[in-house]
Amino acid sequence: MNSHMFHLASLAFMAACMACPVASAQGKYDPGASDTEIKVGNVTAYTGEFAEYGQVARAEAAYFRKINDEGGINGRKIDFVSVDSGSNVQTAVALAHKLVDEEQVLLLVSVFGAASNLAIRPYMNEKHVPQLFVASNASTFDDPQHFPWTMGWEASRHTEAAAYARYILRNKPDAKIGVLYGSDEAGHEYVSAIREALGEKAATMIVKEEVFSYGDPAGIGAHVAALKDSGANVFLNMTFGQFATAAIRKAYDIDWHPLQFIPNGSLSIAAFIEPAGLERANGIITNARSKGWSDPRSRQDPDVRAFLAWMKQYNTEANERDANNVYGYEVAQTLVAVLKQCGNDLTRENVMKQAASLNLELGMLRPGIRISTSPTDYRPIKQLYLVRFNGQQWVPTGDIAGD
Structure with missing residues (x-):
């Protein structure tokens, strides 16, 4: 072997050795995930009789833009595919099927309404696709024994x-x-x-x-x-x-x-x-469940200031007095936490495993209210507190209640 040939062989050997640890660290992926992207689906009511709740998904999209601008999740950008059901359950079912079968999303998050989520739940569980943090407080979405791929979010x-x-x-x-x-x-x-x-x-x-x-x-x-x-x-x-x-x-x-x-x-x-x-x-x-943000005194809280700064930069067309923005902000934060916990294992099975092992404090949640789940507990939030409208804003009436 002449010197030139030996040099090439040595380079090839070194390259192969260097490739081994990289290959072992490569991600595990299901449809909707790759080295560069995480595709997340959403079905909501942008139009129709419940159109006001479309602002939740707009806020979620705005939060994901923030995450992407900061480099994404473990280097992967979130592709948030959100579609309009027109407040119609049958339309929502068809769109959910399309997102999974054609768009090949990794998961669905924050699908609007109890009826729509109940209608797609059998399909999502049959397909083993995460149906996370459904936008409904129905108690039925805390049923991991029968529907291990479907999880609620708020207090029931x-x-x-x-x-x-x-x-x-x-x-x-x-x-x-x-x-x-x-x-x-x-x-x-x-x-x-x-x-x-x-x-x-x-x-x-x-x-x-x-x-x-x-x-x-x-x-x-x-x-x-x-x-x-x-x-x-x-x-x-x-x-x-x-x-x-x-x-x-x-x-x-x-x-x-x-x-x-x-x-x-x-x-x-x-x-x-x-x-x-x-x-x-x-x-x-x-x-x-969340801190107030309209009272000037509450704006001394650094987490409230962070929320308002996000609103100003990423959710500029939204009405600051619309609580749907806080809802979307918190749900998006919860999903980001799940995806970060997944690391490089972005399989649907691991997504559900991480969603069922949460222990989080979110900045906009009132102290004493936290996100917690387990394989037998699919209710991330279990507490709330009562508020009364004083003609201008909501003010607390007492202590935290719940489980």
Whole structure:
């Protein structure tokens, strides 16, 4: 072998040796992941009767842009593919299938609505594709035994409704309660949890229940009027989005001023309270998990300042008073934590393994509320606290409640 040939052979041998540790450190990938990219799917309601909730996904996209500008996750950029269901469940199902089968996303995150998530859950579990942090507080999404590929995110309806019931028992023991709820799985879960928390007093305290259809927005007014006529002095307004707005407005306009509760999903001042009228909403109680950010005193908190700086740089077209931005910000942070924990093993199985082993404190969550999961616990958030609207903003009414 002449000197030239030996030199080439030596270089080849050295290159092969150097390649060995690199190859062993290479990533393990399922569809949607590579050395440079992580493809994440989302189906939400940008249009239709629940269009206000599309802001959650816009906020998530804005947070992922921030992460990408900072170098991505372990060097990989997030490709967030978010599509519009038009607030239609059948459309959401078709789009979820397309994202998995054609777009080849690694996972779905924050798909909007209980009905849509229930409809796609069998498919996602059959395909072994993570369906993470569904945008619904239905208790059914904490079921790892039967649906190990589907995980919720926020405190459950059961926890929320029980907190309202305990507040009523403690502060208004002679209450006459009127309940307005949807003719869907969400509405029935709220009512069941309220009755359970009221215990034997439910039979006497609940004087009227009105069931409405989300397909009949014009019918809300008649249901609210019937609750007023029942003599109720507590109004459990368990409605979402523009339906909550309409019910708040109607109660005030017919001169009915009960102690009123609304779900966490309807607390956005910009999306739902301002359209109802700030004066009409004065005194309403709901629940929250995050720190306030509109009060000047809260802006001394470095995590609140970081959130507002992100809003100013990445989410510039959003209304700062829209709580959907905080929701999207926190969900996106949770997913980023999961993906970071995955390291170079970006298989769907490892994504679920890491999602089921979280122990996080997020900056915008109120102290005492944290993200925690396990293989038998698919409810990342289990606590909340009650807040009251003072005509301008939400203010805390007491301590943290929950499991």
